[in-house]
Amino acid sequence: MIDALDHIHRYVDDIHAAAAWYRQILGFHPDPAFRQWFEEGGPYVISCAAASLSLFPRRGHAPGPTIAFSTQATQLPALLNALRAQGVAYTVVDHALTWSIYFHDESANALEVTCHQYAAATAALATSA
Template identity: 30%
Template sequence: MSTGNFQVEQIDHVTLFVPDRYEAAQWYKQVLGLEICREYKKWADEGGPLMISSDSGRTMLAVFEGQSSRLQEADVEQHIAFRVDGVGFLKFVDRIEEMLITDGGNQVSQEDIVDHDLSFSIYFHDPYGNRFEVTTYDYQAVAETLEC
């Protein structure tokens, strides 16, 4: 038994609920580049989660079939944030309008970029009501590009 301190290495996965896991996986692939983790597909085949990831399974979304739920308190809505570098952020927002992503009602566009003074973010919902954020801390590089 180890006598060292316990320390979390990283987030392993976040659970989402959607009506159809495979349909959702296609949406997440198109919008966020997430791929089905083949080594965990057995779980989905047995009624468990469909695991998807953009980094070969180091950090994953566990997609279950069922009702989505949202926690809203003090105008802060539960969401999942994906960090990207500045180039990735700009590529994402360049194609956001063609992907027809909404914020739960209205189509999201480049005008919806939020300047947090230290980072830039854009918020949107998947077709199942789950809220997401794509964010970058490459503030200066993105700020210079957005000013053009």
Template identity: 35%
Template sequence: MTVGDGGTLLDIDHVHVFVADCDAARQWYTRILGLAPVPELEFWAREGGPLALSNPARTVTLALFEQAESTHCATVALRVSGADFLAWQRGLVAEPDLAVRRADHAVSWSLYFADPDGNRFEITTYDHAAVAEAVDDN
């Protein structure tokens, strides 16, 4: 028996992300990842709590916690289709001052980058063959 035997985990509700400036981070996450504040949760940020940002479907939610210095080190991996991976690659590499690293993991492809506060992100796809055909390593 495990603690989790009491019920089934449904999904990841949100990921805590620590940032130096919540307003600047909100703008970055909106511009780069297309995430927007969750209207019904904005009161938390007004009361000194986290700012919840999500995609329109509410399948990806980040809780931004403003903290001057952070020693937290984690990577948030976001799964996409092969076609969307290629679109993300085009968009991310076009961003000035955003260092993007692409990796071929034999069964998946990943794009790695970080936000201005050093929080690491990964865009990943398991549509390996489709991306391998389209990738130009020259």
């Protein structure tokens, strides 16, 4: 059902200082594919090779990451069915570039499953509503 680790949310005090730190120490750079999200108030996405971080302002968030996995659009209905069958509360969010399903594990750790196949995910989610 899961293809890969997609990104990790990091809640930081200063987004630009954090981005500079990750650039200088680990070689991360802004991901231009997600620049518009940041300009519209979303996360600042930085990447290095296949690793990505979404930097969010801390604003009351307790330290700790949200781990995001990626999946194919064809897997979204099965994921939703599994969540429903186990009684797991979830939220589906249309990011207008990707689709994400947010939920928590049994220990209240935040998880996200995201799909970058926007058009296919839109169709898959419409049929599994």
